[in-house]
Structures are given as structure tokens and as C-alpha cells.
Amino acid sequence: MKSTIPPDLPSGPARPQRSIFAIGAALSAIGIVAFLVGVASEHPAQAWQAYLINFLLWSAIAQGAVLFSAVTHITKARWSGPLDGLSGAFAGFFPLSFGLFLLLFLGKVHVFPWMHEDLHGKEIWLNIPFLFGRDAVGLLILYGVGFAFLAYALKLKLDPAQTAIGLRRLVRPAPPLDSGEANRIRSRMSLWAGLYIFAFAFVLSLIGFDLVMSMDPHWVSTLFGAYHFVKAFYIGLGGLIILAAIVYQHQGKSTGLAPNHFHDIGKLFLAFCLMWADFFYVQLVVIWYGNLPEETHYVILRTMLPPWRPLAWTVFFMCFIIPFLVLINKSVKSKPRFMMGLCGMVIVGMWLEHLLLIGPALNHGAAEVPLGITDGLIFVGFLGLMVLAVAYTLRLFPELISGSGKELHAGS
Amino acid sequence: MPAETYIMGLFRDDGKAARAIQDLGAAGFSFRRAHSPIPSHKIMEVLKLKKGRVGWFTLTGGILGFLSGFALAIFCSVQWDLIVSGKPIVALIPFVIVGFEFTILFSVFGNVIGLLVCSRLPDYRGLELYDPRCSGEHFGVLASCESTRQGELMGFFQKQGGEARVFE
Numbered sequence: 001m002k003s004t005i006p007p008d009l010p011s012g013p014a015r016p017q018r019s020i021f022a023i024g025a026a027l028s029a030i031g032i033v034a035f036l037v038g039v040a041s042e043h044p045a046q047a048w049q050a051y052l053i054n055f056l057l058w059s060a061i062a063q064g065a066v067l068f069s070a071v072t073h074i075t076k077a078r079w080s081g082p083l084d085g086l087s088g089a090f091a092g093f094f095p096l097s098f099g100l101f102l103l104l105f106l107g108k109v110h111v112f113p114w115m116h117e118d119l120h121g122k123e124i125w126l127n128i129p130f131l132f133g134r135d136a137v138g139l140l141i142l143y144g145v146g147f148a149f150l151a152y153a154l155k156l157k158l159d160p161a162q163t164a165i166g167l168r169r170l171v172r173p174a175p176p177l178d179s180g181e182a183n184r185i186r187s188r189m190s191l192w193a194g195l196y197i198f199a200f201a202f203v204l205s206l207i208g209f210d211l212v213m214s215m216d217p218h219w220v221s222t223l224f225g226a227y228h229f230v231k232a233f234y235i236g237l238g239g240l241i242i243l244a245a246i247v248y249q250h251q252g253k254s255t256g257l258a259p260n261h262f263h264d265i266g267k268l269f270l271a272f273c274l275m276w277a278d279f280f281y282v283q284l285v286v287i288w289y290g291n292l293p294e295e296t297h298y299v300i301l302r303t304m305l306p307p308w309r310p311l312a313w314t315v316f317f318m319c320f321i322i323p324f325l326v327l328i329n330k331s332v333k334s335k336p337r338f339m340m341g342l343c344g345m346v347i348v349g350m351w352l353e354h355l356l357l358i359g360p361a362l363n364h365g366a367a368e369v370p371l372g373i374t375d376g377l378i379f380v381g382f383l384g385l386m387v388l389a390v391a392y393t394l395r396l397f398p399e400l401i402s403g404s405g406k407e408l409h410a411g412s
Numbered sequence: 413m414p415a416e417t418y419i420m421g422l423f424r425d426d427g428k429a430a431r432a433i434q435d436l437g438a439a440g441f442s443f444r445r446a447h448s449p450i451p452s453h454k455i456m457e458v459l460k461l462k463k464g465r466v467g468w469f470t471l472t473g474g475i476l477g478f479l480s481g482f483a484l485a486i487f488c489s490v491q492w493d494l495i496v497s498g499k500p501i502v503a504l505i506p507f508v509i510v511g512f513e514f515t516i517l518f519s520v521f522g523n524v525i526g527l528l529v530c531s532r533l534p535d536y537r538g539l540e541l542y543d544p545r546c547s548g549e550h551f552g553v554l555a556s557c558e559s560t561r562q563g564e565l566m567g568f569f570q571k572q573g574g575e576a577r578v579f580e
Contacts, residue, residue, distance in 0.1 A: 260453055281508065288505045291497065328471070330463075 016391040024387035031381005038374045039107075048107035049362050050375040053354040054382040055100050056211060057235070060204070060228075061347070061386070062093035064236015065243075066146050067200050069153065070193035079264045082256035082402030085157070086247065087240050088150045089400050092393030094143040096385055101139055105132055113361050114217040126217055131210050138203040145199050149192035155185050157399035167396060204229035212354070215361035219298040221287070227279040234272040235350050238343035241265055243390060245336035247401060256402035259334035266333025269343070273327065277320045301360050307368045311356050318349030351379060417562045418444065418541050418579040421553040421569030429551035430454040432572040436555050441565050444554040445538075447546035455551065466526035473522020474515050481514025482507055541579050 038047025069087040072080040108128055109115065119126055151171045158168065160175035173181065205225025213224045221227075241262070248257045287295045303312040323346055332338050355371065363370045394400055423429040426448065433455065436443045446455055485507040493501055527533070546552040553574070557565045566576040 285505055285509070289497075291499075330467070 016394050020391045021388065024384045024391060027380050027384025028388060029381075029384070031378050031384055034374050034377030034381060038378070044107070045110040045362065046370060046372070047374060047378065048110035049358065049370070050378040051100075051107060052104065052111045052211065053351065053358060053375075054378055055097070055104060056207070056354055057347070057351050058093065058382045058386055059097040059100070059207075060232035060350075061235050061239040062090040062097060062389075063142065063146075063200060063204065064232040064234070065090035065240045066094075066150070067197065067233055067236055068240055070146075070149055070196040070200075073149075073153070073189055074193045074197065079261075081261055083240060083244055083261055083265055084153075085400040085402050086244055087236075088153060089243065089390045089393040089397075090236070090239065091143075091146055091150050092389035093386055094146060096389055098136075098139050098143060101136065111211075111362070113215060117217065119217055122217060126214055131214075135207060135210055138199075138206050142196070142199045142203040145192060145196045149189060149196050152185050152189040152192060154397060154399065156182060156189075157397075200232075201226075201229050204232050212357050215358050216298055218294060220295075221283050223279065223283050227276075227283065230272065230275050230279045231350065231353075234269070234276045235347055237265065237269045237272060238346050239386075241269060241336075241343045242340050242347075245340040248336050251401070259336075262336050262339055263330070263334040266327060266339060269339075270324070270327040270333075273320060273323045273346075277324075302356055307366060308356060308360055311352060311369050315349055315353045315356055319346055319353060415559045416556050417559045417565070418554060418556050419562065419565045419569065420541070420543055420577045420579065421555070421572065421574040422543060422545060422550045422577060423553070423572070423574040424550060425573070426450075426452040426454050426551050428573045429553050430458045432553050432569060432574060434458045435572070436553070436568075439564075439568055441555045441557045441561075441568065444556055445541075445552075446554070447542065447552035449547055449549065449551070452551070464530055466523060466530050469526025469529070470519050470523040473525075474519035476522075477514040477516070477518025478511050480518065481511035484514070485510040543577055 035047050035051060038044065038050070041047070065087045068080070069084045071077075072084055104111065105128075112128070112131075114126055115128070124130075154171045155173040155177075158164070158172045160173045160177045162172070164172045173185070205228060208225045208228025212228065213219070213221065244257055244262070244265070247255050248262075284299065287299055290296075302308050323342060326332060326342060332342075355369070355375075359366070359370060421429070421432050423432065429446065429448075430452070433443055433446060446459065448455055482504075486502050489501050489503075495501065541554055543550070543552055553569070555565060555569075562578065566578065569576040
């Protein structure tokens with residue numbers, strides 16, 4: 001990994017240590033080996049299922065975390081402070097996410113059960129070239145807009161007089177950076193932030209419909225897309241809290257982070273915990289009232305029949321009941337270490353939730369939940385990729401940690 | 413013994429108000445009260461206030477509301493026993509809506525009652541020592557001193573970046 005670490009960067013108190021890269025690389029290697037072994041085995045479908053689930057989960061964390069920065073910028077929120085910069089570090093996962101999506105093409109036979117089904121006219125929408133084409137374009141737009149927003153955010157943090165190479169040179173503002181230029185950059189940030197929010201809702205809805213809901217091609221819920229992007233913001237906030245807690249534990253107050261920041265983002269996390277449960281419930285209650293067999297079978301299979309029923313309750317407790325009851329308390333939200341554990345639990349819960357949504361369609365008549373050691377190792381591998389991406393971004397742009405790079409021009 | 417004078421420092425910035433509260437004691441003045449148009453972490457930190465008990469009223473209200481909402485929905489359904497579209501008479505899934513709405517409603521009731529009880533409201537004492545701007549865009553710090561030191565206290569507030577108002 002040595003070659004991937006950019007040299008000659010400005011010194012700062014909060015750059016990730018090289019050991020983080022070693023840990024990330026080790027975790028990634030474990031996941032890659034587990035995936036390759038799984039794909040080469042007699043049942044490659046299991047490995048591809050785990051791959052799809054983890055692609056959706058970790059991409060959503062990165063997309064949701066970057067959304068935080070866009071939302072706080074466009075609402076002119078002041079409370080978020082150093083969390084804004086940290087959320088930008090998740091954009092480092094965007095290129096990986098896009099590459100991982102393209103790789104999914106190789107496992108299309110295993111992850112799209114509708115490929116050999118009679119789709120009763122839905123073939124126009126559900127066919128491999130169109131699906132991969134539109135989703136790839138959507139992700140490209142989302143990630144491109146996200147990078148544009150972050151490039152402008154970095155212009156306000158980088159020192160124009162400092163010598164820079166590579167990406168730093170690309171985003172560095174042209175000297176002199178006076179207040180007029182700073183205001184122009186801020187207005188550009190607002191434009192790109194707005195576009196990112198719009199693209200986030202649109203593209204994540206598309207991904208939700210195409211890669212999750214289409215697993216059962218005869219089942220339709222018009223709110224499923226919104227459910228998918230609300231969930232992405234929920235776990236994005238979880239990922240951001242974990243990163244902020246790790247940075248705070250290692251660097252302390254030099255990062256600009258304080259317990260108040262954890263308290264405030266903890267409240268937002270609680271709000272989106274409720275929002276996620278609400279988006280689940282509003283779909284459920286409509287299906288319950290309608291009582292149409294083509295709609296109810298999806299819910300009955302996943303929540304009332306074995307082997308999925310215990311998993312559904314586990315997800316409900318891990319992602320709603322426990323965080324809701326715990327986060328009512330004010331003081332726990334201010335404890336970074338505690339919040340790290342709680343957010344970790346929600347992310348694992350969402351990993352299981354993806355399995356609950358996708359698993360039954362890929363494992364008809366399963367006697368037990370198809371969850372083995374390979375699934376766990378592939379999860380670890382994606383975690384390693386996320387660690388590498390975030391650590392690399394923070395090493396490349398240590399200014400994202402507020403303690404080492406506040407905005408050069410404060411004010412409106 | 414010289415008479416006591418009350419002076420309020422009015423600040424546009426809660427940070428300056430918090431600093432004034434912090435420095436009042438060291439300057440030999442008595443801090444009396446702080447007024448803020450919004451909840452301010454900075455002021456709360458320097459005042460070292462104990463955590464209020466209003467949250468417990470809200471929680472109790474919420475739990476009672478949740479149970480009352482379900483109880484009301486179940487009671488009404490059982491009174492009529494009408495089976496609609498083959499649904500069970502006591503159907504918990506739609507009753508969540510009633511339970512949720514009542515949770516919010518009773519939480520608000522609990523919160524308001526808790527606020528009145530914990531703040532001992534209504535309280536008409538001390539209104540003569542209040543400036544209406546503290547309900548707008550100013551943070552008020554009320555302090556007292558011997559009348560002979562009135563000029564010193566006014567100077568203190570002005571030095572801290574505020575405006576001083578003397579209550580006669």
C-alpha cells in the first residue's frame with residue numbers, strides 16, 4: 001500500500017497513520033480471498049449474493065455520509081462544524097463503488113433471478129443492458145456531482161500559496177483567494193449541494209428499484225425508492241458518527257470535535273431512525289389494508305414465515321427498537337465510544353435487512369437463513385475497502401479534519 | 413449599607429453573554445439571572461445548571477399516550493364489532509397510527525405541564541427586571557451591585573461588548 005500514500009503533504013495533527021492502511025488492506029484481502037473462494041466453489045450464487053448486499057450497504061453509507069455535508073451546507077447549518085469535512089472523506093469510496101457496480105455484471109446470472117422469467121411486459125425495463133446502462137449513468141452523475149461539490153468545499157480549506165501536486169493541485173484555488181472569490185465558491189457549493197441532494201434521491205431510488213425491488217419482479221411498492229434513500233441517509237449518518245468518534249478518540253479536541261457535535265448528530269440519527277421505521281410502516285399499512293395476494297406475499301414471506309421471521313425481528317430490534325429507546329436518553333448521544341457501538345449495530349442490522357430483502361428471492365424454499373462465514377468475511381472485506389478509501393482521502397486532504405484546516409475565509 | 417442596584421447587560425452574541433456571566437464573580441459583582449431568546453449551549457455551560465426534570469414529564473406523557481391511543485382504538489373497535497374486508501376487529505397494524513399520534517400529543521401535554529411545574533410558572537415576580545429585547549435578538553445578563561459601584565458594573569458590561577440597562 002506504500003505507493004498509494006501521497007507524499008509531501010502539509011503536516012497536520014490529524015492525518016491517518018500508516019497502520020490504518022495496513023489494517024484496511026488486510027481486511028480487504030480477507031474479503032477478496034473469501035469472495036474468490038466463494039465464486040470458485042460449487043455455489044457461486046452465495047458469494048455473489050453477499051457481494052450485492054455489501055455493495056448496496058457500503059455504497060449507501062458513503063452516499064449518505066456525503067449527503068450530510070450537502071444538506072448542512074444548503075441549510076446553512078452551523079452546528080455541524082467539523083463533521084462537514086469528515087463527511088466529505090466518504091467520497092473516497094465513490095470510485096470503488098462505481099468499479100464494484102461494474103464488476104457486478106460478471107455475476108448477473110446469480111443476482112438477477114428475473115433473467116430467465118416471463119416478465120409479462122416488464123422486459124422493456126428489466127433487461128440487463130438497459131439496467132446496467134441507466135444505473136451506471138446514474139451513479140456517474142451522482143458521484144460526479146458529489147466530487148464537484150467537495151472540490152469547491154476543499155477550495156475554501158486549501159491554502160492557495162502552498163505547493164501542491166496531483167489532486168490537491170486540481171482543487172486548489174487560484175491565488176489570491178479574497179472574500180469575493182470565497183463567496184463565489186460558496187455559491188457554487190450551494191449549486192452542487194442542491195444537485196447532489198436531487199441526484200441522491202433520484203439515483204438511490206433507481207438503485208433501490210433495480211437492484212433490490214426487482215428481485216421479486218412481480219411485486220411493486222412505489223415508495224420503495226424513497227425507503228431506500230432514507231435508509232441510505234440513516235446509515236450514512238451512522239458511518240459518519242463512527243468516523244468522527246474514531247478521529248475524536250485518537251486526536252481529541254485538536255480536531256475541533258466536541259461532545260456537543262455528537263449530541264447534535266445523535267439527534268439527527270434518532271430522527272432518521274424514526275424516518276426509516278416510518279417509511280417501512282407506510283408501505284406495510286397500505287399493503288395490509290389492500291390485502292392483495294400479489295402484494296402481501298412479499299411481506300408474509302419475509303416477516304411471518306420461517307426461516308426469515310426471526311431475521312425480520314432481529315432487523316427490527318437492531319435498526320429501530322434498540323436505537324430508538326437508547327437514543328431518547330440525552331447523555332448517551334454525547335459519548336463517542338458508545339455511539340460508535342450503537343451505530344455499528346445499526347449498520348450490521350441494515351446488512352441483515354438487505355439480506356432479508358434480497359435473500360428470499362435468491363433462495364427459494366430455504367430451510368435456514370443463508371448466512372455463513374463467507375458472508376461475514378466478504379462484509380469484512382468491504383469494511384476494509386471503506387477504511388482504505390476514507391483513510392486515503394483524509395491523508396490526501398488532511399484539511400477535511402477541521403483542526404488541521406478550517407475555512408480560510410470565514411463569513412458569509 | 414448602600415442600596416443595591418440592578419443592571420442588565422444586553423448582548424447580541426451568546427458567547428459574549430456567556431463570557432460576561434463567567435467574569436462577573438471575579439469582578440466582584442453578583443450574577444442574578446440570564447435571559448435568552450433561544451437555548452444556548454454556551455450560556456448553559458457557564459451557568460453549570462443541573463439537568464431539568466421536564467424530560468421525565470415528556471417521557472411519562474409519551475408512554476401514557478402510546479397506551480391510551482391503542483386502548484382507545486381497541487375500545488372503539490370492540491364497541492361496534494364490525495368486520496371490514498375480513499380484517500380482525502382488533503388489528504394492531506393500523507392502530508399504530510392512533511398510538512403514534514397519541515404518543516406525540518400526550519408527550520407535548522407532559523412537556524408543557526413539566527415546564528410549568530419545574531419552572532414554577534406562572535410567576536409574576538421580577539418582571540420589573542426584564543427587558544423585552546430578550547424575547548427578540550438579545551441575550552440579557554442581570555447582575556447587581558452596591559449603588560456606589562453602578563458606573564463600574566455598567567463599564568464592565570460595555571467592555572464585554574454589551575449594552576447596559578439600569579433598573580431604577
